[in-house]
Amino acid sequence: MNENADNNNRYAVVGNPISHSLSPRIHQTFAKQAGVSLSYKAIELPEDNFEISIQDLQQQGYRGLNVTVPFKQQAWHLCDRRSPRAEDSGAVNTIMFLQDGNIAGDNTDGVGLTRDLVKNNHALIKRRRVLVLGAGGAVRGVIPSLLALSPDNLTIANRTLEKAVQLAKDFIAIGDINTSTYEDLGREKFDLIINGTSAGLNHEIPPVPKEVLGINSICYDMMYSTDGSTAFVEWAQNLGASRAFDGLGMLVEQAAESFFVWHSIRVDTAEVIAELRS
Numbered sequence: 001m002n003e004n005a006d007n008n009n010r011y012a013v014v015g016n017p018i019s020h021s022l023s024p025r026i027h028q029t030f031a032k033q034a035g036v037s038l039s040y041k042a043i044e045l046p047e048d049n050f051e052i053s054i055q056d057l058q059q060q061g062y063r064g065l066n067v068t069v070p071f072k073q074q075a076w077h078l079c080d081r082r083s084p085r086a087e088d089s090g091a092v093n094t095i096m097f098l099q100d101g102n103i104a105g106d107n108t109d110g111v112g113l114t115r116d117l118v119k120n121n122h123a124l125i126k127r128r129r130v131l132v133l134g135a136g137g138a139v140r141g142v143i144p145s146l147l148a149l150s151p152d153n154l155t156i157a158n159r160t161l162e163k164a165v166q167l168a169k170d171f172i173a174i175g176d177i178n179t180s181t182y183e184d185l186g187r188e189k190f191d192l193i194i195n196g197t198s199a200g201l202n203h204e205i206p207p208v209p210k211e212v213l214g215i216n217s218i219c220y221d222m223m224y225s226t227d228g229s230t231a232f233v234e235w236a237q238n239l240g241a242s243r244a245f246d247g248l249g250m251l252v253e254q255a256a257e258s259f260f261v262w263h264s265i266r267v268d269t270a271e272v273i274a275e276l277r278s
């Protein structure tokens with residue numbers, strides 16, 4: 001690819017830590033597929049002075065950034081304008097540096113999750129009972145997209161109940177959310193159970209009672225591993241969940257939506273998911 005064109009079309013993912021990010025590989029593959037010349041790096045930012053780091057990248061001529069843990073909420077605050085889905089979710093994972101010097105923010109995580117569930121894995125959300133585990137930043141980012149698909153019922157269970165209650169309050173304008181501790185979930189069954197906790201980072205699973213699983217329940221882990229197995233996926237399979245998926249497809253779908261936001265080109269995600277799995 002032409003190096004000058006790459007230099008004029010610079011993108012990156014910023015986070016801390018970031019060294020294991022698959023985003024550079026995913027975006028380079030999309031670029032090749034779309035015939036776009038660009039560079040895409042993974043940049044680890046210091047935990048402090050996020051705003052200064054972003055302004056520095058803007059001055060260096062970057063066109064856009066993906067933002068990951070732990071900076072998504074800070075990115076929301078520093079954007080001069082936000083898409084409605086970013087506005088609602090309270091988190092930004094996609095930044096665009098505009099010609100006029102302003103910074104625009106979007107959030108593609110929610111659509112990434114729902115596309116992987118509905119389009120790639122044929123899971124139903126409409127009129128289904130959906131349980132989300134966790135009430136942190138990752139969950140906050142995807143709630144508007146889940147509510148937009150009209151589940152019969154959306155319940156958030158969290159170790160710290162107050163955080164789930166706060167989250168439900170924050171989204172009251174766009175939909176009803178039930179909240180619970182893990183113990184109080186009791187024997188209620190759910191059609192779709194989404195793990196949005198960070199427990200998997202320590203190879204743990206949240207203490208969700210096995211009774212939430214019915215014979216047709218689908219489990220989805222927002223964490224991923226390239227071989228498709230995570231602690232939560234294994235837990236679900238061991239309990240006989242009808243289907244259990246990790247979040248690699250979500251990662252690729254959110255990247256594809258960011259690619260569309262920046263380049264107005266839709267890419268084929270199936271090919272990239274298959275390549276990452278192989």
Ligand code: ATR
Nearest residue numbers: 134135136137138139159160163197198199204206
């Ligand atoms: P993220 O940005 O990844 O969402 P976060 O905002 O720190 O990170 O949220 C982490 C979520 O995972 C929280 O819901 C947390 O539960 P608490 O709010 O009770 O802390 C949840 N979590 C982390 N480790 C967990 C574990 N071992 N069991 C259950 N929940 C866990």
